Amino acid sequence: MGNFLVWVVWVAAAFACLGSAVAVITFANPFYSALALVGNLGSLAVLYLLLSAEFVAAAQMLVYAGAVMVMFLFVIAYLGGRAETPWAGGPGWQAVAAVGAAGALLVEIVVAVGLKAGGRLSEEADVDAFFGGPHEIGRLFLTDHLLAFEITSIVLLIAAIGGVILGSNARSGPESTGGSPARAGGTRSPAPSISAAQPPEGEAAR
Amino acid sequence: MIDKPSVDWFALSPVLALLGASGIALLGAVLMPRRVRGPFAATVVALGFAGALTAAALVYAFTDEATSIVADAVRRDRFAALAQMIVAGCGLLAVGISYGGRRGGRVEAGERSDRRTASGGPLFGQVADVTSEYYALLAAAGAGMAFLVSANNLMTLFLALEWFSIALYILCAIDVDRIASLEAGLKYLIIGSFGSGALLFGSALVYGATGELGFAEIARVQAAQGLADDPLLLAGLAMIITGLAFKASAAPFHMWTPDVYEGAPTPVTAFMSAATKATALLLMLRLLTTAFPEQEDLWTIAVAVIACASLAIGNLAALVQRNVKRMLAYSSISHAGFMLIPIAANNALGGRALLFYLIPYAAMSLGAFAVVAARERELGEPVTLDNLSGFGWERPLLGIAMWVFMLGFAGLPLTGGFWGKFLAFSAAQDRGWTWLVIAGVAATVVSLYYYLAVVRAMYMRSGAELQLSGTASSVAAGGSPPREALLSLSVVAALIVTVGTFFAVDPVTELARDAAASLPF
Numbered sequence: 001m002g003n004f005l006v007w008v009v010w011v012a013a014a015f016a017c018l019g020s021a022v023a024v025i026t027f028a029n030p031f032y033s034a035l036a037l038v039g040n041l042g043s044l045a046v047l048y049l050l051l052s053a054e055f056v057a058a059a060q061m062l063v064y065a066g067a068v069m070v071m072f073l074f075v076i077a078y079l080g081g082r083a084e085t086p087w088a089g090g091p092g093w094q095a096v097a098a099v100g101a102a103g104a105l106l107v108e109i110v111v112a113v114g115l116k117a118g119g120r121l122s123e124e125a126d127v128d129a130f131f132g133g134p135h136e137i138g139r140l141f142l143t144d145h146l147l148a149f150e151i152t153s154i155v156l157l158i159a160a161i162g163g164v165i166l167g168s169n170a171r172s173g174p175e176s177t178g179g180s181p182a183r184a185g186g187t188r189s190p191a192p193s194i195s196a197a198q199p200p201e202g203e204a205a206r
Numbered sequence: 207m208i209d210k211p212s213v214d215w216f217a218l219s220p221v222l223a224l225l226g227a228s229g230i231a232l233l234g235a236v237l238m239p240r241r242v243r244g245p246f247a248a249t250v251v252a253l254g255f256a257g258a259l260t261a262a263a264l265v266y267a268f269t270d271e272a273t274s275i276v277a278d279a280v281r282r283d284r285f286a287a288l289a290q291m292i293v294a295g296c297g298l299l300a301v302g303i304s305y306g307g308r309r310g311g312r313v314e315a316g317e318r319s320d321r322r323t324a325s326g327g328p329l330f331g332q333v334a335d336v337t338s339e340y341y342a343l344l345a346a347a348g349a350g351m352a353f354l355v356s357a358n359n360l361m362t363l364f365l366a367l368e369w370f371s372i373a374l375y376i377l378c379a380i381d382v383d384r385i386a387s388l389e390a391g392l393k394y395l396i397i398g399s400f401g402s403g404a405l406l407f408g409s410a411l412v413y414g415a416t417g418e419l420g421f422a423e424i425a426r427v428q429a430a431q432g433l434a435d436d437p438l439l440l441a442g443l444a445m446i447i448t449g450l451a452f453k454a455s456a457a458p459f460h461m462w463t464p465d466v467y468e469g470a471p472t473p474v475t476a477f478m479s480a481a482t483k484a485t486a487l488l489l490m491l492r493l494l495t496t497a498f499p500e501q502e503d504l505w506t507i508a509v510a511v512i513a514c515a516s517l518a519i520g521n522l523a524a525l526v527q528r529n530v531k532r533m534l535a536y537s538s539i540s541h542a543g544f545m546l547i548p549i550a551a552n553n554a555l556g557g558r559a560l561l562f563y564l565i566p567y568a569a570m571s572l573g574a575f576a577v578v579a580a581r582e583r584e585l586g587e588p589v590t591l592d593n594l595s596g597f598g599w600e601r602p603l604l605g606i607a608m609w610v611f612m613l614g615f616a617g618l619p620l621t622g623g624f625w626g627k628f629l630a631f632s633a634a635q636d637r638g639w640t641w642l643v644i645a646g647v648a649a650t651v652v653s654l655y656y657y658l659a660v661v662r663a664m665y666m667r668s669g670a671e672l673q674l675s676g677t678a679s680s681v682a683a684g685g686s687p688p689r690e691a692l693l694s695l696s697v698v699a700a701l702i703v704t705v706g707t708f709f710a711v712d713p714v715t716e717l718a719r720d721a722a723a724s725l726p727f
Contacts, residue, residue: 109411112437142208147279151353151365154225155372158346161232162376165339 006050013046034072041065053132211277216268217356218280219261220290224297224349227254228342235338247341248305254345255297258352262290266717272724278420279362281492283724286356288561288717289488293355293481295703296568297348300477301341302696303576307473307583308337340380344477347373351485355492359419360409363489367405367453370485371398374478378470390469397462398452405449411442412497421497434500443498447508450493453486456512456542457519464523467535472582475531476575479538480568487542491549491560495725502552510550510642516543517649524656530578530589533656534571537615540649541567544630547642551633557722559629562715566614566622566707573700574611577604580693591663598664605664607697612657614704617650622707622714629715 020043023036041064048057091099130136141149215222231247238246265287272283280286350370357363375398379391413419415438416427433439448459455463467475494505520540527533545563548556581589581597581604598605614621617628627650634642707714 108441112411112441115437139208142210144211144277145279145361146211146213147276148361148365151362151369154346154349155365155369158343158369158376159372161339161343162372165336165343165376166379166382168336 009046010050013043013050016043017047030076031073034069034076037072038065038069041069051132052127055132055134055137214275214282217265217275217282220258220265220287220294221349221353223257223261224254224294224345224352227251227257228345228349230254231338231342231345235342238338240335243335244308244337247338248301248308251341251345252298252301255294255301255348258348259291259294259298262287262294262352266291266721274358274420274422278358280353280356281358281724282356284721285488285492285557285561285724288721289355289485290352292484292564292568293348293351296477296481296484296572297344299569299572299576299696299700300344300473300481302692302699303476303572303579304340304344304471304473305692306690307471307579308340336380340377343373343377343380344474346370347377347477348481351481354485355488357489357492358421359423360413360421361419363493364402364406364409367449368402370482371402371453374398374474374482377474377477378466380474381471384469386469387471388469390466393462394466394470401449401452401459403449404445404452408442408445408447408449411438411445413442415439415442421493424497425499428498428500440501440504443501443505444508446493447490447505447512450486450490451512454483454490454542454546455539456546457516457539458512460516460519460539460542463539464532464535467538468529468531468588472531472575472579475535476572476579479534479575480571483538483542483545484564484568487545487549487560487564491557492725494549495552495557495727499726506550506552506637509546510639513543513546513550513642514645516540516546517645518543521649521652521656524653527656528590528592530591530594530660531575533591533660534574534578537653537656538571540653541571541615543649544627544646547646548630548633550642551630551637551639552727553633553636554719554722554727555629555636556633557725557727558715558718559626559633561718561721562622562629562707563626565714565718566626566704569700569703569707570611570614570621570623573607573697573704574615576693576697576700577608577611580604580690580697583690591659594660594663596664598661603694604697607701608664609661610701610704612660616654616657620708621704622711623704624708625711625715626707 017040020036020039024033024040027033027036041060045057045060045065048054048060227250230250234243234246234250265282266284269282269284269287272281272285274280275282347370350366350373354363354366354370357366375391375395378394379388381387409419412424415433415436416424416431418424418427428434428436428439451459452462467479470478490509494509498505516539520536520538520543524533524536524540527536545560545567548559548563550556551559578589580601581594585593587593598609610621614623617623617626627646631643631646634640634646
């Protein structure tokens with residue numbers, strides 16, 4: 001019975017994961033895409049739970065579905081989540097080819113996993129009580145993956161510096177001197193020359 | 207109590223020198239007076255690269271036996287040390303090329319040619335001074351590359367790849383007042399992320415199949431469990447090769463290269479074309495030979511096919527380019543093809559050939575882009591074959607240097623490019639793949655056309671055309687072209703390496719042989 005329940009949860013989480021992933025890239029409104037991404041991260045966390053990785057599942061919910069996604073939504077709201085029209089004029093040949101290639105890869109991996117694992121997937125792996133716990137993960141961070149753990153912080157630091165550099169330059173744009181809320185939109189607008197060609201009055205006077 | 211792994215600080219010293227330089231340069235952005243920030247950061251980062259070069263040379267000298275260090279996360283061997291020396295040398299030259307365009311304060315380089323939008327207005331009124339950050343990121347990217355070449359398991363591999371990639375994404379987009387630069391950054395970010403994603407997915411599949419992350423352990427488990435034909439492992443291997451080919455900009459994974467190389471600031475392009483390609487190819491060699499010896503018959507063919515595709519696409523597309531940066535971008539794709547030939551050969555000679563090839567190639571690539579940068583600063587607009595006319599007479603040193611670099615790219619004697627190609631073809635011949643040698647020779651012949659077109663443009667144009675060329679240039683406006691001692695010095699250094707590797711072929715080959723001996727061929 002317990003096994004059956006696991007199956008039900010697994011199937012539900014797996015389909016929710018796939019469905020929300022497709023939703024992320026098909027929604028026209030970035031706000032909906034971000035919400036779908038929350039669903040994706042959440043269903044992934046359920047899959048992690050089924051794999052006895054409780055700590056990773058909790059971290060996934062707290063860090064990604066919680067903190068990171070809230071930041072995403074803030075940014076989208078801040079920039080004014082304008083709906084893009086990715087499918088305007090029907091899908092181009094590149095989109096069709098991309099879907100085809102992705103489908104081929106999916107089939108390849110499904111076949112590979114099927115061939116490889118066959119019946120073995122239904123067997124339960126034996127993991128000890130500490131598997132996936134914070135104690136064990138912490139130990140790995142300080143032993144086997146010490147260097148990888150340290151590098152991660154460097155990578156994040158570099159990304160943060162990059163964010164500051166690119167962000168600080170956008171802040172010093174002419175529109176910001178006028179305090180106009182449209183200034184961030186200016187960098188994203190499809191034709192920046194249009195907005196930039198008409199600097200605010202004060203800018204022109206200088 | 208946890209048994210923490212012992213850390214071999216000496217082996218990590220090249221990476222740490224660069225990280226330290228990066229940190230000091232960043233601190234300088236806060237603590238130093240605005241006037242000296244640029245020179246300070248450039249000096250610190252140049253010292254960092256010089257320190258990394260020295261440290262890597264010391265590691266090379268004091269490492270007889272290859273060992274895995276810090277819980278087997280990285281490898282300490284001569285292969286990594288020589289690769290780190292190449293990366294550090296590239297970084298040193300890149301700082302020299304950058305300095306003329308980035309001294310700090312208000313941006314003064316003519317490189318921001320399309321700073322003004324089509325309608326004539328400035329895109330942004332005031333651009334923040336990011337000179338210190340520029341040099342800091344250059345050092346950080348170099349540190350990531352220096353780390354990547356010593357990676358010994360799939361996790362450090364991926365993290366190091368992201369490390370330098372993120373730094374390069376920002377460096378490409380750092381001229382936020384130029385649309386082309388922003389476009390380059392965004393394109394590189396999206397396509398680079400796709401490549402990283404493929405690499406990560408492939409790593410996950412390989413881990414799933416073998417249960418190991420370390421390169422040597424993956425090979426051991428395969429041999430022990432007879433996993434050579436395991437479909438999961440093969441799918442993973444294919445995706446890992448794809449991910450690395452993206453970074454090495456080998457066809458058909460090259461689509462980002464021309465646009466990014468054209469749009470990124472020229473010194474960054476120079477650094478990317480030399481160092482990124484070198485690290486990606488060296489890591490590919492290490493990974494394939496160490497972790498996948500069982501699939502040797504499969505990946506050698508796959509790499510050979512990618513090499514042929516790169517040779518064909520790179521050379522044919524370069525023929526029709528007028529913009530010199532785009533032409534050099536396609537040329538770099540074709541050189542990825544040349545350097546994949548020794549990887550496909552999968553023998554000790556191939557390892558030696560790749561390491562040797564990279565040294566003159568990196569010098570030529572940096573030198574050629576440096577000359578382009580000099581012309582760009584002079585003209586204030588993108589360099590094309592048309593406005594390059596007469597350049598050889600105006601600036602004799604840079605003209606002759608460019609001439610040598612072009613001949614070196616084509617693989618003609620009196621440059622190290624000749625021996626590089628010679629060794630690469632010998633490696634393929636050693637394996638018995640004459641068809642690969644023929645493909646390489648045919649590509650070389652085709653490439654002569656566009657390399658010589660640059661030389662022709664620089665020297666052999668009529669006086670009437672010369673007058674036309676300078677319409678936008680400061681020269682035409684009566685000013686003298688900016689003389690940049692550091693840029694000229696970098697070009698001279700690249701020139702010395704390019705020509706030096708031809709005459710000093712024996713000692714350099716010995717270096718490469720000792721380094722390649724660390725890999726299990």
